[in-house]
Amino acid sequence: MTELIGIAQSKSETHSHRLLNLAATAWFVVTTIGQWAFGAYIVAFYGASTASGNLKRWNEVLPHGYVQGDWAGNMVVGMHVLLAAILVLGGPLQLIPFIRKNAPTFHRWLGRIYVATALVVAIGGFVMVWTRGAVGDRVQHISISIQTVYIVIFAILAWYHARARRFDIHRKWATRLFLVVSGVWFFRVGLMCWLVINGGPVGFDPKTFSGPFLTALAVFTYALPVSLALLELYFYAQKSRKRFIVMAAALLMCFVTLLMVIGIFGAVAGMWLPRMR
Template sequence: MTTTTTISPSKEATTSTATRILTIAATVWLVVATVGQWIFGLYILLSYGKATLMGDFERWNQVLSHSYVEGDWKGNTVVGIHILLAAVLVIGGPLQLMPFIRQTFPRFHRWLGRTYVTTAIVVSSAGLLMVWTRGSIGDLTQQISISLQAIYIISFALLAIRSARARRFDQHRVWALRLFMVVNGVWFFRVGLMGWLLINGGPVGFDPETFTGPFLTALAVFTYAIPASLLVLELYFYAQKKPDNVFRLITAALIFLCTVIMAIGIFGATMGMWLPRI
């Protein structure tokens, strides 16, 4: 005996609508994130690049404390490479996620992907070295949290490489997206901080002099140690697989909300941090 299962046209239409809304939410998020990351990349190149070309290395310390130490050419070289490669990540990362690039320029996509994962490993390793040898602003919780992020980055990069070499491209896509989220932890932190300052009209919940306080501790934990961006991504993956239209719509609404918050932070960071220092 055989059983035939039919799906009503109305249910099919509902499923199609929910899937389309979820896709639109993810696309809008990527567009806003791309704009914000490219502005940040431009800031890195123009601000730090200009200071380097002019020999004004002390200017590095305006944002990254202890990034330049006079006489320590080895450490300064590590910091300089870290900053330069960070620009590669924020500019190249969004390009890797664009279907048009993957489909039209597959060779470019592969070479950029190799560059991206290698750069991610180098930058995270250098960042880990900087945190524990040169110190950084913030408390111990922030330092531990950002160190955990470095471990995530290295692990996800290696898993993305392994799945690509095994030609398991579905798994590669998943690990590449996870890598993208954790690689941009510092960017999410800055955007979150500037959005908070913009909404509150100034520092609330932390001391701007010591860069410590409950807000910054929570922001570091949920940006680096337990990345909220990664949690939302996992919900998106689950919503794509789960045949539940309500869950897809809820996930899409959450992504739209994250996009609005991110856009506020990007605006605040652009106007309050990046453009004034270019």
């Protein structure tokens, strides 16, 4: 009888962990599609406006992104945007096991580029927030600044463990780095999900880009990232033998993925695609 109960529990655990892995895979696929769509938008919008010499068009998206006569500041903004495209296009590639196993040299070099780019973009974004008149309130600016600290620490730890050939630990820190680097993307997707669900701006003033919703979104995207909390829950559930915890983590990931689908659809249809034409 005890052996039969043990077998039943083992099968139940296997099924629940399979569901967890399926939920994680769905989340990653949706995230990859959304990030590559964002990357395509960055290349199309900023590339076209830069190539045509119409840099003032940057201000349609980035208030004070282009300032006439400030060539140094404009160059910083341009480099920041270009490197951001590298992050959203290259980041998901680093997490694909097939590439990691079958193209290790590509994985290593892309990883070096990704870490270096993340540091430059994070520090550049920090400078832009406090010197270029970024929109939003002070809490949003502080939250973005805290995100910079995360990126620097996680980038160093991911690089350190890779150099020490502790690849299991390296992969965890690299995944954490990917999530905090993706903060701007998560913010946009979260905002568009909110707008789609509510049928318009609720809880904030679109003119000043401030209000309780945007403040909360910034805090839980940048300063206290929900994405990191979800990742740590996933790591814990992977090792857990408690079916309830594994199932709860899987269902939560499915729910978050559904919200992301709504947000990505809203961003592509209402924000990115129109500006790519």
